[in-house]
Each structure stands twice: as C-alpha cells, then as structure tokens.
Amino acid sequence: MEIKKVMVVGAGQMGSGIAQVCAQSGYDVLLNDMNKDALEKGMNRIEKLLSRSVEKERMTAEDKEATMSRLTPSSDLSDAKDCDIVIEAVIEDMNIKQSVFQQLDKVAPPHAILASNTSSLPITEICAVTNRPEKVIGMHFMNPVPVMKLVEVIRGLQTSDETYKAVEEMSKKLNKTSVEVNDFPGFVANRVLMPMINEAIYTVYEGVASVEDVDTVMKLGMNHPMGPLTLADFIGLDTCLYIMEVLHEGLGDSKYRPCPLLRKYVSAGWLGRKSGRGFYTYE
Missing domain, CATH: 3.40.50.720 (NAD(P)-binding Rossmann-like Domain)
Structure with missing residues (x-):
C-alpha cells in the first residue's frame, strides 16, 4: 500500500x-x-x-x-x-x-x-x-x-x-x-540505554564519583556526545524511572531494578530539564 x-x-x-x-x-x-x-x-x-x-x-x-x-x-x-x-x-x-x-x-x-x-x-x-x-x-x-x-x-x-x-x-x-x-520490553534502544543510565546513577548513589565526573568519564573515555546523567535530565528522570520499571517487571531480572536515588529525585519533583532541576540545576 x-x-x-x-x-x-x-x-x-x-x-x-x-x-x-x-x-x-x-x-x-x-x-x-x-x-x-x-x-x-x-x-x-x-x-x-x-x-x-x-x-x-x-x-x-x-x-x-x-x-x-x-x-x-x-x-x-x-x-x-x-x-x-x-x-x-x-x-x-x-x-x-x-x-x-x-x-x-x-x-x-x-x-x-x-x-x-x-x-x-x-x-x-x-x-x-x-x-x-x-x-x-x-x-x-x-x-x-x-x-x-x-x-x-x-x-x-x-x-x-x-x-x-x-x-x-x-x-x-x-x-x-x-x-x-x-516485541520485548524496552526493545533495543531502551533495553541497552536505560540500564547504563541507571548504573551511572548507582555510581553517584554509592559515592563512587560525582555527577560531573561520571559524565566526564563517559564523554572523554567512551566518546559519548553527552554524559549519561546529562542525558537522563534531557530525557526526564520520570521517564527513565518508568522505563526501568517496565524492564524490571517485564523481564523479571534484578539487574533492571531502578536505583533508589532515581526514585528519590522523581518523588521530589526533580525531573531534569523540564522541571529546572535533576542531576544538574537549570535556569
């Protein structure tokens, strides 16, 4: 057609x-x-x-x-x-x-x-x-x-x-x-991307490195155009949390468990760029 x-x-x-x-x-x-x-x-x-x-x-x-x-x-x-x-x-x-x-x-x-x-x-x-x-x-x-x-x-x-x-x-x-x-939860893009973002949030949550340093590692070390936490703010932390929940529920694997810090930020209304505050603060 x-x-x-x-x-x-x-x-x-x-x-x-x-x-x-x-x-x-x-x-x-x-x-x-x-x-x-x-x-x-x-x-x-x-x-x-x-x-x-x-x-x-x-x-x-x-x-x-x-x-x-x-x-x-x-x-x-x-x-x-x-x-x-x-x-x-x-x-x-x-x-x-x-x-x-x-x-x-x-x-x-x-x-x-x-x-x-x-x-x-x-x-x-x-x-x-x-x-x-x-x-x-x-x-x-x-x-x-x-x-x-x-x-x-x-x-x-x-x-x-x-x-x-x-x-x-x-x-x-x-x-x-x-x-x-x-037809699998998260398809390809989000099944690969969201766990990476979630793991980046865990490194901040566990005190491994600062937000800025995590992003710098991925930009300069992995040649990503933007760091995963900057990207999370751009996507919207509520959207990131929702997709992680879909992956966790749909695939039943603990590796997709959303980071508690991500849940806390969403509960606080810190959703990223669209709310003016996420992992970074926006004017």
Whole structure:
C-alpha cells in the first residue's frame, strides 16, 4: 500500500517532531491533540523549528511555507477517517494508549496502519484491543525527531509482513534508518540505554564519583556526545524511572531494578530539564 496521508496523535515534543518530518517529506499531515492548548503549542513548536532552519540556511523560506501548508491541526480522532497511517505519540500509559487505539480502530479506514511511538510498552498488547492486529506496529522515533536518524520498527505477534514493509518504506522517505525489532520490553534502544543510565546513577548513589565526573568519564573515555546523567535530565528522570520499571517487571531480572536515588529525585519533583532541576540545576 502507498501511504499518502498521515495523522499523528499527541502534539507534545515527540508528536510534533514526527508531524514535522512527515510534512517535510511530502506527506499531508494531521497533528491531533484533544487539548487545544497543547495542539497550538505543538504547531507553534514546528513553525519555530522550521524558521530556525531557514535562518541557518538549512532550508528555504519557500520550503518552510510548503511544509506548513501540508500540516493541519486536529482535535477530533474521527479526522483519521481518510488517513493511511496513524502514529500515536501520547503519554507512556498502556490504558491510555489502548483507549486511543480502540477509538482509532473504529474511525480509521480498514486499510489504515495504526502505529505506536511507544518507547517500551508491548506492541502485542496494544494490538490486542483492535480488530486489525495485523495492521498494528511500533514506530519508535528518537528524540529530537527532526535530528535523530533512527526508527525502531517493532513487530507485534500478529503484525503482517505487508504492514512492516509499508512502514519500512515510509521510514526511508522520512530520511530515517529503520531497524527491525521484535516485541520485548524496552526493545533495543531502551533495553541497552536505560540500564547504563541507571548504573551511572548507582555510581553517584554509592559515592563512587560525582555527577560531573561520571559524565566526564563517559564523554572523554567512551566518546559519548553527552554524559549519561546529562542525558537522563534531557530525557526526564520520570521517564527513565518508568522505563526501568517496565524492564524490571517485564523481564523479571534484578539487574533492571531502578536505583533508589532515581526514585528519590522523581518523588521530589526533580525531573531534569523540564522541571529546572535533576542531576544538574537549570535556569
């Protein structure tokens, strides 16, 4: 099948980023959010990022206008009625995601693919609440979406080869590199990344080294672009904790136990950049 029209559900940082790259790649895009303030912020975020690209001469003003013309705000899921694919990017909560997919299953056309941008939740469980499990798949984009080249494409137990190939082809058109991943907790990216971040937090918790020194070791010793604790603040410590809990529960191995210091920071509301305080303090 050929994908022409896309809906992205959720106008947060990830959803707006996905909508932006889809529109830049020539797709007609509906950016959907029930919260009209969030929807307006999402559209403004895209416009601001595109304007910055024009200022830096990465794209022309004409290309920016063409991209914006392909973007339409939506606050009603029934607008998916003529879309070829819907990409869900709402909060990482299985009940909320399943509710969204149940609604989309009723309103999207029979041929439409339903994709989830979940970073850790089982695709098979999301598939199960629809009447089209063969057309449900995971598309885990990396943050920030316009910059990062990777998409993890996750097959649920019943995802068809046709669905996988259509999403793989779409990923190429988005100028992304896709990797095929089977449906296990955390997939590949977060199953590898989050335990590393968690272990870095343990080294601070146990007094092995300071926050700054742990990050310096990983930047200068392992050639990482940023240290794991800086990265944790960027991702959000609440998100890190949630994914570690998914890994711990899903795989049942004590090596995925979240560090008590991570729990303490989240309980204190120290969530990283978005709250102004995490392992570092932000103005």
